[in-house]
Structures are given as C-alpha cells and as structure tokens.
Amino acid sequence: MDIISTHAEKFSVEYDKETDVLYISLDRKMEVADRYPCGLEIVWGLDSQSNIIGVTILFFKEIAKENLVKNYLRIYREKLIGLIRNHDEGKTYTKKIINNLFSSEKEVKKWLDNNITPQSKIIEGVRQNIFLENNEIKNIWRIPITPELALEITLPRVVNDTLICQLISDTDSKKQINCTKCIKIVPIGTPLTYQMYRERDTIRLLQRFSNIMAELTKIITTSKDITSSLRVLHDILSIEDISKIYSTPLRESIMRLSIRIKTKVADGCISLKDARYYLALLRSISNIRSEKIKGVPQTLHEVLWYTLLFSRRKTRSAKNP
Amino acid sequence: MLRIHKISYKLEVVAPLRIGSGIQIGNLNLAKSPSSRYYIPGNTLRGLIGKQLLKIVCQNLRHGKVPNCKICKENCAYRSLIANNRHGEGAYFHFGVIEDRLKLISIPMIRLLRDRKVVEKERAPFFYQAVVPEKGNTIHAESQIYVVNADEDSIEALRQGILLSKYQCIGGRRSWGWGFIKDTKITEIKEISIEFKEETLEEITLKLITPLPIDKNYGIQGTIIKALKTLTSLGNINQKNILVKIRSPFRLIPIGYWSEIERKPYTELALGENTVLIIEGKIPQFVKDIASIFGISLDNKWYTKAGYGIAEHVKNL
Numbered sequence: 001m002d003i004i005s006t007h008a009e010k011f012s013v014e015y016d017k018e019t020d021v022l023y024i025s026l027d028r029k030m031e032v033a034d035r036y037p038c039g040l041e042i043v044w045g046l047d048s049q050s051n052i053i054g055v056t057i058l059f060f061k062e063i064a065k066e067n068l069v070k071n072y073l074r075i076y077r078e079k080l081i082g083l084i085r086n087h088d089e090g091k092t093y094t095k096k097i098i099n100n101l102f103s104s105e106k107e108v109k110k111w112l113d114n115n116i117t118p119q120s121k122i123i124e125g126v127r128q129n130i131f132l133e134n135n136e137i138k139n140i141w142r143i144p145i146t147p148e149l150a151l152e153i154t155l156p157r158v159v160n161d162t163l164i165c166q167l168i169s170d171t172d173s174k175k176q177i178n179c180t181k182c183i184k185i186v187p188i189g190t191p192l193t194y195q196m197y198r199e200r201d202t203i204r205l206l207q208r209f210s211n212i213m214a215e216l217t218k219i220i221t222t223s224k225d226i227t228s229s230l231r232v233l234h235d236i237l238s239i240e241d242i243s244k245i246y247s248t249p250l251r252e253s254i255m256r257l258s259i260r261i262k263t264k265v266a267d268g269c270i271s272l273k274d275a276r277y278y279l280a281l282l283r284s285i286s287n288i289r290s291e292k293i294k295g296v297p298q299t300l301h302e303v304l305w306y307t308l309l310f311s312r313r314k315t316r317s318a319k320n321p
Numbered sequence: 322m323l324r325i326h327k328i329s330y331k332l333e334v335v336a337p338l339r340i341g342s343g344i345q346i347g348n349l350n351l352a353k354s355p356s357s358r359y360y361i362p363g364n365t366l367r368g369l370i371g372k373q374l375l376k377i378v379c380q381n382l383r384h385g386k387v388p389n390c391k392i393c394k395e396n397c398a399y400r401s402l403i404a405n406n407r408h409g410e411g412a413y414f415h416f417g418v419i420e421d422r423l424k425l426i427s428i429p430m431i432r433l434l435r436d437r438k439v440v441e442k443e444r445a446p447f448f449y450q451a452v453v454p455e456k457g458n459t460i461h462a463e464s465q466i467y468v469v470n471a472d473e474d475s476i477e478a479l480r481q482g483i484l485l486s487k488y489q490c491i492g493g494r495r496s497w498g499w500g501f502i503k504d505t506k507i508t509e510i511k512e513i514s515i516e517f518k519e520e521t522l523e524e525i526t527l528k529l530i531t532p533l534p535i536d537k538n539y540g541i542q543g544t545i546i547k548a549l550k551t552l553t554s555l556g557n558i559n560q561k562n563i564l565v566k567i568r569s570p571f572r573l574i575p576i577g578y579w580s581e582i583e584r585k586p587y588t589e590l591a592l593g594e595n596t597v598l599i600i601e602g603k604i605p606q607f608v609k610d611i612a613s614i615f616g617i618s619l620d621n622k623w624y625t626k627a628g629y630g631i632a633e634h635v636k637n638l
Binding site: 036060 | 441535537538539540541542543565566567568569571573575588590599
C-alpha cells in the first residue's frame with residue numbers, strides 16, 4: 001500500500017446563512033450514526049463503522065476570517081525584515097496586504113451566500129490519506145472555495161469511540177478549548193500535507209523501522225514460553241542487543257535519522273529545543289529496556305509524526321532565519 | 322427533595338399571531354420558519370404573564386414610578402418568580418403548544434411620510450409575515466408553568482397574573498392589535514415532587530423537545546456539560562467526566578428574542594428539536610425528571626427557565 005494516497009472525492013456542502021453553520025459530508029449517501037462535538041466550533045459525524053464521514057463547522061465566517069488574517073500575517077511577517085529598511089515600500093505593501101485580505105474575505109462570503117445557500121451543493125475536492133503499517137495516521141480533505149482558495153480539514157483519528165486529535169496534545173487540548181487548527185483556508189496551489197513528498201524517503205525509512213520492530217515484537221511474544229527466549233528477552237538492554245538478535249540496519253537507520261535532525265537544526269528548519277526532543281526520542285529507542293519493548297512501534301509513530309511536522313515548519317520558517 | 326407546583330393554562334388568541342424569528346431579510350419581516358412546528362416561546366409567555374404580575378405586586382408602579390428590579394430592594398413575587406434567572410428557584414415557563422393547524426401569510430404594508438403624506442420610497446410595499454389558523458380565526462395554545470419551592474401567596478399571584486393576561490396582546494406587532502388574547506383559562510394546579518436519589522446510570526439518552534441554546538463561549542459539548550452540572554448540583558452532586566454524543570437528526574437553528582430594554586432583536590444558535598443526546602458518565606437518575614421540567618440550559622441567560630432545552634428520556638431508539 002502507498003504511504004501517501006490522494007483521491008478525488010465528492011463532498012456535499014451546505015451553508016446555513018441564518019445560523020452561520022457549514023455542513024460538509026462525503027457524498028456517499030451514508031447515514032451518520034453518531035456525532036462528536038469537538039472544541040467550540042466543530043462537530044464530527046461518524047458512520048456505523050466509526051469512520052468520519054461529515055463535519056459541521058459553527059461560526060464559519062468567523063473561522064474563515066481568522067484563518068485569512070493568519071495567512072496574511074504570516075506572509076507579512078516573512079517580508080517584514082526587508083520592509084523595515086524601506087518605509088515607503090512597507091507602507092504600500094501593508095496596504096496591498098490589507099486590500100487582498102478584504103477581497104479574499106468577500107470572495108469567501110460570496111461563495112457561502114451564493115453557491116452553497118440555501119441548498120447543498122456537490123463539490124469535487126481531494127482526500128489524502130497517510131498510512132503507516134496499514135494504519136491511517138492522517139486524513140485530509142480539501143474542498144475548493146474560490147479559484148484561489150481552498151478549505152482544508154484535517155480529520156482526527158477515531159479509536160474506541162474516542163476522537164484523538166493529532167494537531168494538539170491532550171494537555172494542550174484542555175487549555176485550547178477553542179482550537180480550530182484542523183480547519184484551514186489555504187491558497188489552492190499549496191501542496192497537500194505541506195511538501196511531504198520531499199520527506200518520503202524518511203517516511204519509508206521509518207516504515208521499515210516500524211516493520212522490523214513489529215516483527216521483532218511478534219517473535220518475542222510468540223516465543224514467550226520458551227525459557228531460552230525469555231533469557232534473551234531479559235538480556236535486551238540496548239539497541240545493540242536487538243541488532244545482534246535480529247539485524248543491523250535498525251541501528252544504522254536510527255543513526256541516519258539523528259544525522260538528519262542535526263542537519264535540519266543547522267539549516268534553521270527546526271528549533272534547537274525541538275531537535276533536542278526528537279533526539280531524546282531516538283535515544284529512548286536506542287536505550288530500550290525489555291519491559292518497554294512493546295512501546296517501540298508507538299514511539300516510532302511519534303517520531304514519524306514529528307518528521308511530518310518538520311516539513312511544515314520548514315515552509316513557515318525557511319525564509320525567516 | 323424539590324416541591325414543584327404545576328400550573329396548566331390555556332390561551333385563546335385572535336389571529337393574526339406573529340411569532341417572529343427576529344431576523345429581517347430585505348423588506349420581508351419573517352415569522353418562524355414554516356418547516357418547524359409552531360409554538361409560542363416560553364420567554365414570550367413569561368413576558369406576558371410577568372408584566373401582569375408586576376402590575377399586581379410592584380409598589381413602584383402603584384406610585385407611578387418606572388419599575389426597576391435592579392434598584393428596588395423589596396423581595397416581591399415578581400423578583401422571586403420571574404426576574405430570578407437561577408436554576409432551582411422561581412417559575413419555569415414552558416413553550417405554548419399550538420393545537421390548531423396554522424398557515425403562514427404575508428401581509429403587505431406601506432409607510433406614509435407624516436409631513437408630506439406620501440408613500441415612503443424604497444420601503445413600499447413591505448411585508449410582515451404572521452400565522453393564521455387554517456379554520457376559523459382563533460388560535461388555541463396550551464402551556465404549563467412549574468414553580469419551585471413556592472409559598473401559597475406566590476402561586477396565587479401567578480394565578481392572578483395568568484388570568485389578567487386576558488385582553489392583552491402577545492407576540493410581535495402588539496400595538497397594532499395582533500395576537501389579541503380573547504380568553505385565558507387555568508385548567509389545573511397540582512403539586513409534584515422530585516426526590517434526589519443517589520442511584521446513577523452509566524448512560525442517559527435524551528431527546529430534545531424544544532431547542533437547546535448553545536453558548537458561543539462553551540460550544541455544544543461545553544454548554545450541555547455545564548448545564549447538566551448545574552442541574553445535578555441541585556441534588557448536591559458534583560458531576561464529573563461527562564461525554565456527549567449526538568444522534569441524528571442534527572440541525573442547528575436560530576432562536577431569537579426581542580430585548581425590551583435595548584429595543585432590538587437578538588439571535589442565538591440552538592440545537593434543533595428532536596435531536597437525540599447520549600450522555601455518558603455516572604449520571605444521577607433524577608436528571609431524567611429534571612431535564613423534562615427545568616430543561617438543559619445555562620444559568621443567568623435570557624433563555625434560562627423559558628422552556629428551552631426541555632428533553633425527555635428515551636429508552637430505545
């Protein structure tokens with residue numbers, strides 16, 4: 001199976017002007033079994049197999065406005081250093097940015113009022129899934145709004161009837177009750193998942209790690225009853241021991257990944273603080289203890305997730321050293 | 322234990338009746354959406370009866386002054402029953418259920434400029450929507466008021482307030498004589514009690530009978546959880562770990578009210594009627610009874626105790 005798969009998808013989109021609510025669902029004529037409210041503004045619709053098939057966004061105009069302002073602020077910040085030197089140019093640029101912001105806001109409002117009100121409309125969009133070990137770890141919907149803008153929705157994972165948001169951690173979610181990170185309005189040309197294709201080698205490498213670790217865990221679990229194997233299990237204290245038992249590429253691959261992280265720090269793509277955290281994660285893999293052996297695939301999932309984030313950080317801060 | 326008096330009453334209203342949605346689009350002043358069931362909101366009935374109650378009990382009004390509960394320190398029946406917006410105290414006004422089959426009509430109007438006696442340009446003609454019965458000219462509505470831990474004097478004052486609303490007008494465009502109340506009747510006054518038992522349920526399924534207003538600062542889940550915590554606190558239970566799921570049908574609708582003080586309409590978001598809520602967590606059993614009388618709504622809001630968020634317990638979906 002492909003690690004990243006992109007498909008065309010039809011979405012049924014409806015906007016209720018009176019309540020400022022946007023209803024989006026996959027156009028597959030499936031019935032929503034349950035709905036889970038998330039944060040202040042989003043309600044996810046699930047089918048009987050706990051797959052997300054719809055989303056309702058409350059106060060959509062406000063969210064769209066907030067998103068557009070954030071987009072323009074980001075562009076503005078990138079240009080800010082140059083503009084400080086030239087006052088007049090800066091003034092003109094600021095004016096241009098504000099005008100663009102207003103015109104984009106008008107376009108979004110026009111789309112809402114004229115295209116998808118009062119009846120629902122079928123819009124052709126894109127769905128992108130990212131897999132690891134046949135598990136879907138990320139699912140993104142992108143629906144074109146105007147010729148220039150698209151609505152991007154990052155879906156949470158559903159595990160045992162619980163929504164797991166991948167954009168913020170559990171502790172942060174309590175603080176950020178009004179989080180709308182999964183809803184974005186992006187320029188239509190932006191590559192999905194933020195240039196993740198560039199990172200596909202790293203992802204494949206990680207998938208290989210994950211496969212190796214899964215197999216290793218499987219072998220150890222199945223041979224639990226054999227005394228000799230148990231002895232081996234207790235003897236595993238470090239990554240070197242695992243390499244000896246199974247194969248060497250694991251150690252080599254982890255080393256490669258740490259070099260990659262260090263290079264990214266040198267390039268200024270990720271902060272030193274973040275890099276320390278990722279290296280600590282890798283170190284935790286290399287200092288595995290026998291009782292933690294089952295946690296390795298999860299750790300690798302985490303590493304993969306942060307690797308995906310690297311590219312997003314790069315797009316934001318590459319031009320702003 | 323809560324001691325509750327249930328007062329059932331009936332209103333006979335002469336058509337047209339305007340139950341506005343509070344939104345003006347173009348020059349068409351819309352009434353309630355024709356797709357949903359017609360009802361008289363609890364806050365409209367509270368305003369109607371509350372005003373009559375004020376006439377009976379307010380000392381300031383008797384002396385020709387403007388009543389102002391914020392300044393007045395007297396503990397009258399109006400303050401304890403109507404002006405009090407806290408759960409577990411005072412009167413709960415339920416929605417007025419309309420028994421007749423109604424239809425929506427648009428009434429064309431023009432506006433004259435008083436100085437020149439000519440029709441005002443661009444605003445003529447404009448339309449007001451209103452509801453009229455399909456047969457006859459009278460609309461019959463039935464409703465209830467639940468009064469919590471009240472003494473006999475308060476009940477009597479409220480009874481007088483209901484009877485005094487005869488020959489008053491209800492709804493929008495009252496000054497034009499729309500919504501004239503031909504007759505009022507008190508059909509029943511009975512006492513009921515709710516016991517706060519400690520028995521809990523792992524899951525409760527509630528079906529909304531009236532719209533549940535959503536507070537923008539709390540979101541859907543936050544509003545329901547906060548409202549449920551307020552209701553369980555009446556039985557001195559500190560409710561924790563509640564999870565809310567929503568079953569179909571699911572639709573968000575606007576609810577509106579007219580602020581008499583600010584002279585302008587307000588619109589808020591609400592979960593529509595017939596929405597099924599599945600509430601997980603150790604929920605006390607008395608929540609089932611309380612939700613059908615008090616409603617799932619937040620404290621100290623205009624919609625508190627006005628019949629919003631009334632839900633009934635559903636066993637099998």
